[in-house]
Amino acid sequence: MMLEKFCRVYQELSSNNLEALDLIYHPDIHFIDPAHEITGLTMLKSYFHSLYQNVSSIGFDFTSRIRQDDDIALEWVMSISHFRLNRGRIFKVNGMSRLHVTNSGLVDLHRDYFDLGAMLYERLPVLGMVVINLKRRLGK
DSSP states (O other): OHHHHHHHHHHHOOTTOGGGGGGTEEEEEEEEOSSOEEESHHHHHHHHHHHHHTEEEEEEEEEEEEEETTEEEEEEEEEEEETTBGGGOOEEEEEEEEEEEOTTSOEEEEEEEEOHHHHTGGGSTTHHHHHHHHHHHTTO
8 A cells, every 4th residue: 555655656746746745755754866865854855846846747657566574676767858858858767766664654765776877967968978988888
């Protein structure tokens, strides 16, 4: 039940309904992604508010869900359109989230794993070509 609610909140999340995060996160949530580390639901909402202001569209397709006791692993594909990235066109980023759920059913740890370079650096003019060429040289 909690896992379905979590996925639904993220699938419907926008800058206009960030209060939905109250339904899934503990007030002392510890959130980590490749670019930020945030503690507290108020700070997380502020972070998401600033992110969603620049996003034209965003959606999550949860492709795999594994739960063992209080720990959850979610694989996902994020489809995102940002006016400064990829010329504003939608692109996809694969990722995984590790969640820890409290006895009250709220998430108190959320850690995202994804390739920040594939999401951000490769989508920027000029720098994107440099990163892509470096990856090719490294055999990726």
